[in-house]
Amino acid sequence: MKKIAFNLGLLAAFAVNAQSIKTTIDLVNVKDDKVAVTMEFPKMKSKDVKFHFPKTVPGTYSVDDYGRFVEGITFFDNKGKELTYTKVNDNTYSLKNAQNLTKVTYLVNDSFDEEMDTSKHKAVFSPSGTDIEQGKVYMINTHGFIGYIDNMQDVPYQLIIQKPTDFYGTTALVDQDKSDSTDTYTLANYAKVTDSPLMYNKPDYISFNAGGMDLVLGVYSPTGKYKASDFKDNLEKMVVAQKKFLGDMNTNKKYAILLYLSGGDGPHVKGFGALEHHESTSVVLPEMMPKDAIDKTITDVVSHEFFHTVNPLKTHSEEIHYFDYADPKMSQHLWMYEGGTEYFANLFQIQEGLINKDEFLQRMGEKIANSKNYDDTMPFTIMSKNVLQEPYKDQYRNVYEKGALLTMCLDIELRKLSNGEMGYRDMIRKLAQRFGENKPFKDNKLVDELVSITGYPQVKDFYNKYIAGDQPTPYEQYLNMVGVEIDKKETAPLFWFIKDPNQTGYNEKNNTFIFDEGSALSTFSKKIGFKITDEVVALDGKTINIQNVQEFIGYAKTIKEGQNVTLTVLRNNGGKTEKIDLKGQAVLEKLTMETLRYKSNPSPAEQKLQDQWLTGKK
Numbered sequence: 001m002k003k004i005a006f007n008l009g010l011l012a013a014f015a016v017n018a019q020s021i022k023t024t025i026d027l028v029n030v031k032d033d034k035v036a037v038t039m040e041f042p043k044m045k046s047k048d049v050k051f052h053f054p055k056t057v058p059g060t061y062s063v064d065d066y067g068r069f070v071e072g073i074t075f076f077d078n079k080g081k082e083l084t085y086t087k088v089n090d091n092t093y094s095l096k097n098a099q100n101l102t103k104v105t106y107l108v109n110d111s112f113d114e115e116m117d118t119s120k121h122k123a124v125f126s127p128s129g130t131d132i133e134q135g136k137v138y139m140i141n142t143h144g145f146i147g148y149i150d151n152m153q154d155v156p157y158q159l160i161i162q163k164p165t166d167f168y169g170t171t172a173l174v175d176q177d178k179s180d181s182t183d184t185y186t187l188a189n190y191a192k193v194t195d196s197p198l199m200y201n202k203p204d205y206i207s208f209n210a211g212g213m214d215l216v217l218g219v220y221s222p223t224g225k226y227k228a229s230d231f232k233d234n235l236e237k238m239v240v241a242q243k244k245f246l247g248d249m250n251t252n253k254k255y256a257i258l259l260y261l262s263g264g265d266g267p268h269v270k271g272f273g274a275l276e277h278h279e280s281t282s283v284v285l286p287e288m289m290p291k292d293a294i295d296k297t298i299t300d301v302v303s304h305e306f307f308h309t310v311n312p313l314k315t316h317s318e319e320i321h322y323f324d325y326a327d328p329k330m331s332q333h334l335w336m337y338e339g340g341t342e343y344f345a346n347l348f349q350i351q352e353g354l355i356n357k358d359e360f361l362q363r364m365g366e367k368i369a370n371s372k373n374y375d376d377t378m379p380f381t382i383m384s385k386n387v388l389q390e391p392y393k394d395q396y397r398n399v400y401e402k403g404a405l406l407t408m409c410l411d412i413e414l415r416k417l418s419n420g421e422m423g424y425r426d427m428i429r430k431l432a433q434r435f436g437e438n439k440p441f442k443d444n445k446l447v448d449e450l451v452s453i454t455g456y457p458q459v460k461d462f463y464n465k466y467i468a469g470d471q472p473t474p475y476e477q478y479l480n481m482v483g484v485e486i487d488k489k490e491t492a493p494l495f496w497f498i499k500d501p502n503q504t505g506y507n508e509k510n511n512t513f514i515f516d517e518g519s520a521l522s523t524f525s526k527k528i529g530f531k532i533t534d535e536v537v538a539l540d541g542k543t544i545n546i547q548n549v550q551e552f553i554g555y556a557k558t559i560k561e562g563q564n565v566t567l568t569v570l571r572n573n574g575g576k577t578e579k580i581d582l583k584g585q586a587v588l589e590k591l592t593m594e595t596l597r598y599k600s601n602p603s604p605a606e607q608k609l610q611d612q613w614l615t616g617k618k
Helices: 002-014 111-116 190-194 227-247 291-307 334-351 357-371 380-385 393-400 402-417 423-436 442-455 458-467 475-482 524-530 549-557 604-615
Strands: 020-030 034-040 049-052 070-075 092-094 101-109 129-133 136-140 157-162 168-170 184-186 198-201 205-210 215-220 256-264 274-275 280-286 484-492 504-507 512-515 535-539 564-573 574-587 590-598
Touching: 002 049, 002 574, 020 334, 049 136, 070 092, 070 190, 070 334, 101 111, 111 129, 129 574, 136 190, 136 256, 136 574, 157 190, 168 215, 168 256, 198 256, 205 227, 215 227, 227 291, 227 334, 256 291, 274 291, 274 535, 280 291, 280 484, 291 334, 291 504, 334 393, 334 402, 334 423, 334 604, 357 590, 380 402, 393 402, 402 458, 423 564, 442 590, 475 484, 475 524, 524 574
Parallel strands: 020 157, 215 256, 256 280
Antiparallel strands: 020 034, 034 101, 049 092, 070 101, 129 136, 136 198, 157 184, 168 198, 205 215, 274 280, 484 590, 504 512, 512 535, 535 564, 564 574
């Protein structure tokens, strides 16, 4: 397949003509941290033209308006004359009588810089963002650099990257020229453009074959702390296990991983994670992480993105297949796209021996605990369909918690119904066989398709109650079926800023504690007017840094009920970051800890179902 793609690419390159959109990104002549982009168009199909940058892109579930990073845009006709235009919004430009439009030029700012400016609105999630660090690294998530014209999304693109001669581009694309200063790629359409991230930096990459798939891992480590070769053994072990788990569901022959480590004297971004693509993933992690922590994250996070090659990248509804970048219509089925994928990312590890059965159970228990920070009665289909809007977008993170748990329970339900012969993975395989990358299903007909391929009408009952309905999922009931019980214990009273202290993060640049926007505030924080977007600077004058973080936590543990405390925070107030003091009396809270454990004496039926669940064997 790789050879065929390469040959087709060469043919396309020789055939580049008036029917292709020639797009040049200049990484050599960078000025003021901005990159110049030029797009040259074939003959226009209509006189009135709309040119867009994406409002959002597949795999992200937020409004990011990538056009706001563009400036100095100029449109030209076939005689080099500037054309007038109307800027409709951040992302869209309208041109009248533009049948002679042949070229547009503009400058692109990166999103990583904005992420560091706390006076700005909510930043783009780093793995879907862009970074321009001249002489160091260029993170090119193509949707942040390249636009499209209405009704021309299916026109091929010729992408030309002008680069420093000593830079290497990590990507799943195939370079079609031999020049050290230019890389040339041919892409079938705009969807393929946005599906193809690139990362350029001085060469630090490894290529190898694992499980019959060619991989390339490119790494940018600003201080040189890590090399790509440091992660080869773990990555190879993970990929072999994934390919075995998926079997014929995965047909990838190549895959690229773009690993950007944040730190040093570069941007200290906070949106750590990854974004999926058909043949690659862009990953952003902090360079300060120990190697074993990065290895674990690669196994957990990169495997999640790789499992997306099955769902939704190759099995999806019409909303994803015909994605509208300017005015996106969202699918109802994040429970499957993200929840099912997250479940796979954990299930394959127990079934392929990367973790033991106790570790797997601990992970599921943590997801149950984390899911309690969200609205358990909000129908997942409604949240998913409206995820770009309030109040649903604040519930999005629950797709990785309750979404994974829903698919776990459905997995157990299917195994119970089939006497262990069928599980969630088998159902997804059958769905992939019925549909596929080029045959989407209708969003409102998915549950009927699932009943058809499984033969169990009970699947629809489960769906209507717990996925499309408002009934909380009875985890205890389903876990009992596989010989697992829930042990509930209350912690000693404690003082902290959010209800679950384990969800606290650290901002290395500001030496502050930060919190996920889905975290539930403690009673104390609510009383003093603390906001979840505040960054904790100090408690009673005791500041935080990575060296004394345990000392800070130790002091917090000494605080008594009713004690007067002063909390110093950084707050974005009307576009300006302020340091303010919040004062009040301490409130200590008990946290109910729910621990999952295997029954000491499960019934034979429970033990059999548990074995089938954890091994995947029938």
